[in-house]
Amino acid sequence: MNVASKVPGATERKITRLSDLTESQQGAIRRIPAEKDAYTDPIAASRQNEIFTGQARFDAEQEKIFNRFPVPITMAALLPENGSVVAVEAYGKPLLVSRTRDGEIKVLINACQHKGSKLVEDCEVHKQGRLTCPYHAWTYGIDGKLIGVARSDMFDNLDKSQRSLVELPSKVWGGVVYAQLDGSEPDWSNLSDQVAEDLDALGLESGHVYGRQTFDLKANWKVVLEPFLEGYHVQRLHAASIGDLFADAPTIVDTFGPNIRQVSGRIGYEPEMLDADENANIHKLVTHAYTAFPNVVVVTSQYYTSVMLLMPYATDRTIVHYYMITPGPATTPKAKDVFSRSYEMIIGVFGGEDFRAAEISQAGLGAGVPKETVYCGLEENIVRYYDEIEKLLD
Numbered sequence: 001m002n003v004a005s006k007v008p009g010a011t012e013r014k015i016t017r018l019s020d021l022t023e024s025q026q027g028a029i030r031r032i033p034a035e036k037d038a039y040t041d042p043i044a045a046s047r048q049n050e051i052f053t054g055q056a057r058f059d060a061e062q063e064k065i066f067n068r069f070p071v072p073i074t075m076a077a078l079l080p081e082n083g084s085v086v087a088v089e090a091y092g093k094p095l096l097v098s099r100t101r102d103g104e105i106k107v108l109i110n111a112c113q114h115k116g117s118k119l120v121e122d123c124e125v126h127k128q129g130r131l132t133c134p135y136h137a138w139t140y141g142i143d144g145k146l147i148g149v150a151r152s153d154m155f156d157n158l159d160k161s162q163r164s165l166v167e168l169p170s171k172v173w174g175g176v177v178y179a180q181l182d183g184s185e186p187d188w189s190n191l192s193d194q195v196a197e198d199l200d201a202l203g204l205e206s207g208h209v210y211g212r213q214t215f216d217l218k219a220n221w222k223v224v225l226e227p228f229l230e231g232y233h234v235q236r237l238h239a240a241s242i243g244d245l246f247a248d249a250p251t252i253v254d255t256f257g258p259n260i261r262q263v264s265g266r267i268g269y270e271p272e273m274l275d276a277d278e279n280a281n282i283h284k285l286v287t288h289a290y291t292a293f294p295n296v297v298v299v300t301s302q303y304y305t306s307v308m309l310l311m312p313y314a315t316d317r318t319i320v321h322y323y324m325i326t327p328g329p330a331t332t333p334k335a336k337d338v339f340s341r342s343y344e345m346i347i348g349v350f351g352g353e354d355f356r357a358a359e360i361s362q363a364g365l366g367a368g369v370p371k372e373t374v375y376c377g378l379e380e381n382i383v384r385y386y387d388e389i390e391k392l393l394d
């Protein structure tokens with residue numbers, strides 16, 4: 001429910017330079033070793049099949065994480081203009097996210113106070129000041145207030161002020177709109193201020209949603225998450241697409257409570273490259289990947305950033321909301337071409353490769369194989385993340 005703050009200057013920039021990043025991000029980048037000097041220690045770690053397939057584990061995650069703490073709903077950048085609203089189906093709930101005339105983001109339940117009808121049925125962004133129910137035409141402001149009732153003379157003693165749309169406690173954090181699904185007082189303590197600052201520096205809030213897509217996957221949300229926490233698969237699963245751009249080892253990891261920041265040098269990386277040109281696009285040299293509690297994935301590319309919200313629906317079903325965020329809309333033919341090719345490429349890589357890997361893994365896990373998944377040194381972040389999640393389940 002806070003007023004969105006824009007990052008000054010971020011909208012005008014086309015690329016991100018090292019100096020645009022937070023001190024913490026710059027410090028992490030400066031610690032990345034040259035590819036030839038990088039090493040990773042082996043580890044011995046595993047998890048039982050049950051965490052990906054068991055109903056009891058799924059229910060515990062719902063109770064102790066997704067219904068207990070604030071969860072991501074959408075991106076604030078989807079509503080750049082005051083007086084706009086979008087319907088979002090999130091975690092099985094019909095929601096509305098609006099930006100009021102004052103610029104405040106609100107999360108409301110997309111259900112009329114008369115008989116529960118959805119007020120907005122599509123998922124487009126609408127620029128409008130009010131919402132009229134399609135059923136009996138009760139009218140609400142996009143702040144949720146009931147302002148008009150058709151044939152109100154037929155209701156004896158109807159107090160409009162008591163029938164506003166249900167609002168969920170919410171907050172924009174690093175450009176992500178979070179809300180507390182059960183309506184209770186939110187506990188924000190798992191979200192990291194540093195990660196929010198980092199994401200602001202990457203321009204997530206001030207940016208433009210170039211494209212978005214929803215994927216309905218037959219896989220546990222953690223199976224969908226895993227490839228974004230490890231570099232082990234990159235040169236292998238992505239051998240035919242982006243695998244050549246990345247080396248196995250040089251990654252610097254920082255944790256902020258149950259939030260993980262990974263920054264990796266691209267293929268052939270050497271620290272001297274950072275100071276060759278202070279105006280260079282830093283994302284030509286390094287890639288940022290964040291896992292923000294509990295289910296937000298952020299991955300940078302040269303000219304855009306990908307954000308994925310992994311919403312668990314069942315032990316073996318996850319709905320992913322993918323957003324491609326660019327610094328601004330494409331205004332030149334060259335930018336149009338770059339963004340449209342990038343969008344096609346990234347949907348192909350995440351959708352056709354990472355999400356496909358998640359679905360084919362879940363097929364085996366669902367058949368009980370393997371009984372235990374083993375993790376290597378290149379996958380250590382997965383284990384770190386599970387350690388954090390499991391503390392909350394205990």
Ligand code: FES
Nearest residue numbers: 112114115133136
């Ligand atoms: S259900 Fe909305 S006005 Fe009747």
Ligand SMILES: [Fe+2]
Nearest residue numbers: 227234238354
């Ligand atoms: Fe991947």
